[in-house]
Amino acid sequence: MTEETLQVFIDGVSRYFEHTKDNDLRVGTPYLADNCAPVSMDYTGLIGVSGSNKGCVYFTAPKAMLRHLILSLGEPDTSDENMVDLVGEVANTISGNARRELGKNFMISVPVVVSGAPGKIHLPTELRSYVVPTTWRSYNAAVVICLQH
Amino acid sequence: MKLDFGKYRGIIVSVALFLLLDASVLLMNFYISFEISEDAVGVNLAGRQRMLSQRMMKSLLDLDAADSVEQRQLAMAELSQTVALFDNTLRAFASGGETLSAEGHGVMLGAVNSPAGRQALEEAKTLWLPFLQRLDPLIDRHSLGGDASYAARLHNAVAYGRANNLTLLRLMNALTVDLENVAASKAKRLRLIQTVGISLAVLNFFIIMFHFLRQLRESDSKIELARQETREILDTVNEGLFLLDRDQHIGSQYSHALLNILGQRELEGVAFAELLDGIVSDRDRNTAAGFIKLLFDPRKKQKLIGDLNPLRQVEVHIPQPDGSFANKHLSFGFSRVVIDGEIVHVLVTVQDISRQIKLADELEAAKVQGEEQLELLSTILQSNGDLLRHFLSNSFASFQKINGLLKQPAKTHQQYIDKANQIFALIHNYKGEAAALELHRFARQAHQFEELLDGLRRSAELSGNDFLGLVVHLNKLIAQTETIQGLVEKLGTLGLSGTSQVASSSATYAYPHWSLFAEQVAERQGKEVELLCSGFNDVPLPKTMEAALNTLTVQLIRNAISHGIETPEQRRLAQKPPRGEVDVRLLARADGSIQLSVEDDGDGIDRQAVIDTAVDRGLIDGAAAESLDSKAIMNLIFHPQLSTRSEVDEDAGRGVGMHAIREVVRELGGRVTIQSRRGRGTRFQLFFPAEINAVKSAA
Structure with a gap:
């Protein structure tokens, strides 16, 4: 997996935040994480990738951030459903960006939103995933990329 | 479609026979009924002869007994008419000829042929001719009536009539009965012919029924058997098989495997382009449509256009119910189906060659990996096992520390620079150890890692995203170190190299x-x-x-x-x-x-070089350099950016x-x-x- 590929996924998230009022999504230093203990917060929007690179990419964020984000988008309803929708939308933007940039070798599935315990995300344990911490306002979220080459 | 007459000859002959029989019966029916109707006229006229014989006798007796001229004339007229009619009719019966019917029309009679009839006629003729000889003078001389000879002739005629009248009646009766018998026998024959004809027709019908029903049943069961065999083949074969018509639609029969390969439920009548939609690129799909069109063109040689097949080996992405995609490598083959020199269909075979492709890829990867591992292996075998294990455990520890450093949040440029410096120190030590163990591949990679870090350290503005390349490189280093560790463990179990454990x-x-x-x-x-x-x-x-x-x-x-x-x-x-x-x-x-x-x-x-470098790099300013003591100068040596x-x-x-x-x-x-x-x-x-x-x- 190349730096360029990773960048496409990170850009996907940044692209989503460009539409928010506070478009300053700050990208932290990426690091590696063992897949035995995947990074996961309250809500996770996950897209599966097949093709020459197999695996998944997900955006995970805490409730507080999503609530704030919903409000900043001018939507007063901060229900769980809306949070799920929002995370799904971020995942959708990631997948749209990846489709456009990476072409047909990356077959990307419809986003799935997982909420709650990190145990619900299963990643191939023999691989490490790239964790890209992001900060929006004072909230920490992350883009996690785990692709087999 | 051309009709296969050979196949249907039996049924055609049978039906023709059936019609011929019906026509024959009808023809016979016409002919015999016509004869019977002629016979009926004969029977009627024969019956009239009976009546005429008696009327003749009555007129004769009336003539004999007539008192007045009127009576005599009446009797004579009657006698003359009846005699003429009787004679005429008798002749017609005897040798064929025309006579008058009851309605007074002329009617043709055939000569009676039956022996009994002929005999009755001969006998009647024998009686009739003398009678006629006696009657004729009476009728001729009628105008002369009243003289003595007339009376004598009348008397003679009456006497002859009285003597033979009943015999003549009997003979005419016999003729009538005979003619009736002939007609009855003809009617009987007609019935027989009809019965036989209809029976034959019915028989023929049943033959047709049974024969062809059996044939139908046999061919049905053959078709069913063939269908069953086709089904078994299509259900069992591992390849996807189907036919495409000229409009590039899938036929009704296709192999079960096709559904599994393409993850579809129903394919009958589906357009081929629709089948490919979304699973191959639009370009491949369009090329395939053009290629199939060429296959239907009889002027194009299949061998020559075979290379144009864009789906010979194609990677497809089949949508799954859960929204993901199954990745497969498929191979589509196309062959013309030619019947009577005409290309009627294109047979398409689809093979899932994912396994072969995967094996080939794995083989290639294994080859590359094998070469790498061989290089590593030779290094391992030359190294001291214990040192190598040290190196490996040190390496993992270093990588973990580097990753820990990466993970630490940083906000300012200086924090990022510090992070880069700390990582540099770790990777530098790693490089040294790798070089000391002659693990040149690792030393080279560590050197590249250092170059990346050096680039970062020189950046005017740093952000987290700038470390992305570093993380990718780190992952690569870890993966390679894991590979070498795997090899060392394997060799350890084989007891090779100095890799056995020591205290x-x-x-x-x-x-x-x-x-x-x-x-x-x-x-x-x-x-x-x-x-x-x-x-x-x-x-x-x-x-x-x-x-x-x-x-x-x-x-x-x-x-x-x-x-x-x-x-x-x-x-x-x-x-x-x-x-x-x-x-x-x-x-x-x-x-x-x-x-x-x-x-x-x-x-x-x-010392002066140290001071100059420090000033050059901006680590200290010129004034401060003047006042540095020996310890401070030595301290500069430990600065991360001094060499x-x-x-x-x-x-x-x-x-x-x-x-x-x-x-x-x-x-x-x-x-x-x-x-x-x-x-x-x-x-x-x-x-x-x-x-x-x-x-x-x-x-």
């Missing part, structure tokens, strides 16, 4: 690799050096301490050669032997503390070496001292407290 005590610890390493560094720099080691096998050390000492020693040896030892030329000019010496000693003091010293007989530290070497190479130049050393020593709770005399040499002394050693060993 944690370093009683047999040997450092031949340092000498080798020193020689290599010296060779690269055009220097000559001899490495002297002592004390390492006398001081028992815990594993962690061993690893740290190894890292430090390697780094210090490299520094001593790179920075201290002069080239043989320079040494000769300085009245020194051309071969420099690096003396490495490990001492254990009575209080348990450890002292490592690395001393070279090189040129010593050029007095003008060129960067695998061994030195980035100035991180001393910084990395101090980081490790600090982590172990030790301290570093430097003693240096210009032109005489430099001694680095590293002191480690006993408790650290004890704590580490307990851990």
Whole structure:
């Protein structure tokens, strides 16, 4: 997996935040994480990738951030459903960006939103995933990329 | 469609026979009914003869008994009419001819042929002719009536009539009966013919029914059997099979495997382009449509256009119910189906060649990996197993530390620079150890890693995203280190190389690799050096301490050669032997503390060069440089961005070496001292407290 590929996924998230009022999504230093203990917060929007690179990419964020984000988008309803929708939308933007940039070798599935315990995300344990911490306002979220080459 | 007459000849002949029979019966019916109707006329006229014979007799008797002229004329008229009619009719019966019907029309009668009829007619003729001879004069002379001869002739006729009247009646009756019998026999024959004809027709019908029903049943069962066989083949075959018509639609029969391969439920009548939609690229789909069109063109040679098949080997992405995609490699084959010289269909075969492709890919990957592993393997086999294990465990520890550093949040540029510097120190030590063990591949990669870091350190503005390339590189390093560890473990179980476990005590610890390493560094720099080691096998050390000492020693040896030892030329000019010496000693003091010293007989530290470099790099300003004391100058050596070497190479130049050393020593709770005399040499002394050693060993 190349730096360029990773960048496409990170850009996907940044692209989503460009539409928010506070478009300053700050990208932290990426690091590696063992897949035995995947990074996961309250809500996770996950897209599966097949093709020459197999695996998944997900955006995970805490409730507080999503609530704030919903409000900043001018939507007063901060229900769980809306949070799920929002995370799904971020995942959708990631997948749209990846489709456009990476072409047909990356077959990307419809986003799935997982909420709650990190145990619900299963990643191939023999691989490490790239964790890209992001900060929006004072909230920490992350883009996690785990692709087999 | 052309009708196959041969196949249907039986039924055509049978039906024709059926019609012929019906027509024959109808024809016979016409003919015989016509004859019967003729016979009926005969029977009627024969009956009239009976009546005429009696009327004739009555007229004769009336004539005989007539009192007046009117009566006589009436009787005569009657007699004349009846005689003429009787005679005429009798002749017609006897030899065929015309007579008058009851209605007064002329009617043709055929001569009676039956023996009984002929006999009755002959007898009647025998009686009738004499009678007629007696009657004729009466009728002719009628106008002369009243004379004596007339009376005598009348009397004669009456007498003859009386004598033969009943016989004549009987004969005419016999004729009537005979004619009736002939008609009845004809009617009987007609019935018989009809019965036989209809029976034959019915028989024929049943033959047709049974024969053809059986044939139908047989052909039905043959068709069913063939259908069953086709179904079995289509259900069992592993390839996808189907036919395409000229409009490129899928036929009704296709193999079960096709559904599995393409993940579809129903394909009958589906357009081929629709089938490919979304699973192959639009370009391939359009090319395939054009290709199939060519296949239907009889002027194009199949062999020549075969290479145009865009789906010979194609990667498809089949949507799954859960929204994901199944990746497959498929091979589509196309063949014309020619019947009577006409291309009616194109047979398409679809094979799932994912496994073959995967195997080929794996083979290729294994080949590449094998080559890499072979290189690693030769390195491992040449290395000291224990050292290698040290190296590996050190490496993982370093990688973990690097990853930990990456993970630490940073906001300001300086924080990012610090992060880069800390990572640099770790990777630099790793590089040194890799080089010392002659793991050149790792040393090279660590060097690339350093280059990336160096790029970062020079950036005016740093952000987290800039570290992305570094993380990718780190992942690669970890993966390769894992590979080599896997190999070492495998070799360990095979009992190969020096990889068998040794006790944690370093009683047999040997450092031949340092000498080798020193020689290599010296060779690269055009220097000559001899490495002297002592004390390492006398001081028992815990594993962690061993690893740290190894890292430090390697780094210090490299520094001593790179920075201290002069080239043989320079040494000769300085009245020194051309071969420099690096003396490495490990001492254990009575209080348990450890002292490592690395001393070279090189040129010593050029304090002015250190100050100039520090000023050049902006680490200190010119004014501050003036007031630096000896200790402060020595301290500059440990700054992460100081190196007095003008060129960067695998061994030195980035100035991180001393910084990395101090980081490790600090982590172990030790301290570093430097003693240096210009032109005489430099001694680095590293002191480690006993408790650290004890704590580490307990851990």
